[in-house]
Amino acid sequence: MVNLVKLDGAVASIDDVISVVDRDGGVIIENFLTPEQLCGMRNDLLPLIEEQSTGRDVFFGMNTRRLSALFAKTRYSADVVTHPLYLPAARHFVCVPQHRWSGESFMEVTCDIQVGVSQAIQIGPGEGGQALHRDDGAFFWSRKFGREARLQVMIALSDFTAENGGTMVIPGSHRWDDERKPQIEEAIPTEMKAGSALLFLGGVYHGGGTNRTESEWRTGVTFALDASFVRQEENHYLALPPELVASYPEEVQRLLGWSMSGRALGWIEVDGELSDPNFLLKPLEKSRALAS
Ligand SMILES: O=C(O)CCC(=O)C(=O)O
Ligand SMILES: [Fe+2]
Numbered sequence: 001m002v003n004l005v006k007l008d009g010a011v012a013s014i015d016d017v018i019s020v021v022d023r024d025g026g027v028i029i030e031n032f033l034t035p036e037q038l039c040g041m042r043n044d045l046l047p048l049i050e051e052q053s054t055g056r057d058v059f060f061g062m063n064t065r066r067l068s069a070l071f072a073k074t075r076y077s078a079d080v081v082t083h084p085l086y087l088p089a090a091r092h093f094v095c096v097p098q099h100r101w102s103g104e105s106f107m108e109v110t111c112d113i114q115v116g117v118s119q120a121i122q123i124g125p126g127e128g129g130q131a132l133h134r135d136d137g138a139f140f141w142s143r144k145f146g147r148e149a150r151l152q153v154m155i156a157l158s159d160f161t162a163e164n165g166g167t168m169v170i171p172g173s174h175r176w177d178d179e180r181k182p183q184i185e186e187a188i189p190t191e192m193k194a195g196s197a198l199l200f201l202g203g204v205y206h207g208g209g210t211n212r213t214e215s216e217w218r219t220g221v222t223f224a225l226d227a228s229f230v231r232q233e234e235n236h237y238l239a240l241p242p243e244l245v246a247s248y249p250e251e252v253q254r255l256l257g258w259s260m261s262g263r264a265l266g267w268i269e270v271d272g273e274l275s276d277p278n279f280l281l282k283p284l285e286k287s288r289a290l291a292s
Helices: 015-026 035-049 078-082 087-094 135-139 241-247 252-253 277-289
Strands: 004-009 027-029 064-068 097-104 105-109 113-125 150-156 198-199 218-227 268-269 274-277
Touching: 004 015, 004 087, 015 087, 015 198, 035 064, 035 078, 035 105, 035 113, 035 218, 078 087, 078 218, 078 252, 087 113, 087 218, 087 274, 087 277, 135 150, 252 277, 268 277
Parallel strands: 004 027
Antiparallel strands: 027 198, 064 113, 097 105, 113 218, 150 198, 150 218, 268 274
16 A cells, blocks of 8 residues: 655655646655644644534534634735645646637636635544535546636644544555555544645545543644635635625735736726736725824
């Protein structure tokens, strides 16, 4: 059975990350977060997730706590989605140029990228293993489309072990067709230290592991970067107040969906023109600057 490759985030290049993800569908990046980022994220998120109730359903976990809208809960969210070993890798897999006719010109067009979901996930003692699934199923993706629409990250905020529910992954399953059934015997647990991260394509079969410990909660935090032409899994427009989005750098505002992609996706009409909606945040940025 193929194991997940581990790269050291302190020295790995983006090309190393891309070549392993291309082959295996996923890779573990050790030291993905700096000690300061790890400590900051833990301080911001652990008290909040511990207040969450468990038991939504069997798929989401009967003894699992979930916390979303993370850009409203930790500023380190921005560091994750712009991470130099994550964002460029996501663009590589997701923003694949396409060609199409428009009148006389055979145009090359490339989609943009956006944050699809942000969620902290805490798997409690006794939680059974989650059904193996592909996360791009959320937006009805199919292998028949011949390309990937998501690169996801799962960061360990506590150590991930085979015993405490480290994410189960089937390496190589991003290349399977829609019909092949994933078997649990093919999956391997993600074992990594807090601060490390698993990057995996939307087409990789995976699932939360079984937590066989007496009292350990396994805490991970996941973000997805998706093609700009699929619906965001988490509705950031409604979950995050515009003032909050405006308080992030423009790159992050755009990743949250306050942007136009290509010539004709995500516009709003202003004086008869199809306009990039990012300008709506500018007055909010200014009033924030004046207030501080
Ligand atoms: O918590 C995990 O390890 C994975 C959870 C997951 O894959 C999901 O909820 O979609
Ligand atoms: Fe999942």
